[in-house]
Amino acid sequence: MIPLADLHSHLYGAIRFEPFLKHLLRQPAIDWSDYRRAYQQAFDRDPDPAALLRRLRRGDRQAVEELRRLFVFGDADAPGFARFQAKFDLLIAASALSRLRTGDAQPIDLAREIHFFVREILRDHARQGIGYAEFRMILPGRHAAALAAPVLRLLVTNLRRGAALGVRARLAVSLPRDSPWEAWEVVRQALRNGAGAVITAVDFCAAEEGHPPRAQREFAAALRAHNLAHPEAALALLYHVGESFGDKSLESAVRWVHEAAEMGAHRLGHALALGLDPALFGPHQRRESAAERIDQLRYDLRHAAALARHGVIVDRVAATREIARLQAGDPAAS
Ligand SMILES: [Zn+2]
Structure with missing residues (x-):
């Protein structure tokens, strides 16, 4: 058994x-405004990729390195999800996935893009001797639900090509957290069409x-029901x-x-x-909504006996009193 x-x-x-x-050099003019705004906000610096591309086209090697630093993630990009997202938006802005929505790209551009990127990724995996790879990819949500089915079809078709390279490429479909249901219907349809x-x-x-x-409890229950009804496509x-x-x-x-x-x-x-020692955060203040605090206190009460076995003593009277006080106020307040 291989681990x-x-x-x-x-x-x-x-x-x-x-x-x-x-990919970037093949694109017509790209609207970088959203990317530049988010990046400026997160890193306090204007990246201006259009200017970099102009220098690059004139043969400026330094511009290639500057663009590479914008694209490749490093320790200097930490911390926080906002900085991660601001940086990742470079790829998003250049992708037909977002440009289709604004009319800056056509469906054929999306097909070419996914074909090209998946081929490159599968070749990388084959070169490294990776025989099985599961990739996650988020489907467009409510704002672009019509794109979800074609995107999923393109992903499945192109990942299947991995077999010719000796890579069994699989897909974990990421669903939008705020509205998983439309994308889930698209996944179920794909399963019915043999994408299982x-x-x-x-x-x-x-x-x-x-x-x-x-x-997501309701969604998790729906998925369990699907798995019971369709074990062959669980x-x-x-x-x-x-x-x-x-x-x-x-x-x-942690909860x-x-x-x-x-x-x-x-x-x-x-x-x-x-996995992080709370001491790493040092003395600091954190805020959360009253609803979240109530959830936490109820959790503490529910697990008080188990927590005590690990040396964490829950003051049940104080927790109960705090819940009552919080419930009398606005649950969204923090
Ligand atoms: Zn992840």
Whole structure:
């Protein structure tokens, strides 16, 4: 038995700089305004990729290196999800996935893009001797639901090509946290059309703040029902949680991981909240909504006996009193 590891690969996170640059140079003018605004906000610096591309086209090698630094992630890009997203938006802005929405790209551009990027990624994997790879990719949500079905079809078709390279490429479909249902219907339709050999799982990713695991309980139940009814096309539930938790206490961040596991997630993404020594954060203040604090106190009460066995004593009277006080106020207040 060969030991297995979940390599946790996001398809568009597996694009190297060179293919990205090739893709970029093939695009007509790109509207960088959203990207520049988000980047400026997160890094306090204006990246201006259009100016870099103009220098690059004039043969300025330094511009290639500057563009590479904008694209490739490094320690200097930490911390926080906002900075990650601002940086990743470079690829998003250049992708037909977002340009289709504004009319700056045609469906054929999307087909070419996915074909090109998936081919490059599969070749990378083949070169490294990786025989099995599961990629996560988020489907467009409510604002672009009509794109979800064609995107999924393109992903499945192109990942199947991995077989010719000796790579069994599989897909974990990431669903939008704020509205998983439309995308889930698209996944179910794809399964009915025979995509079950490629699609292994559904996933929840991207910013988790504002999306407590309890909000996906109904979805998790629907997935369980699907798996019982269609064991031949059963899917695992993958769940990014405890990865970014700027909006709540450390206790709540740990609880979210536990709640995601209790909800039936088969694999948890990152779950950093479990692995960081709280002392690392040093003395500081954190805020969370009253609703979140109530959830935490109820959790403490529910698990008081088990927590006590590990040396954490819950003051039941104080917790109960605090719940009553919070319930009398505004649940959204923090
Ligand atoms: Zn991830």
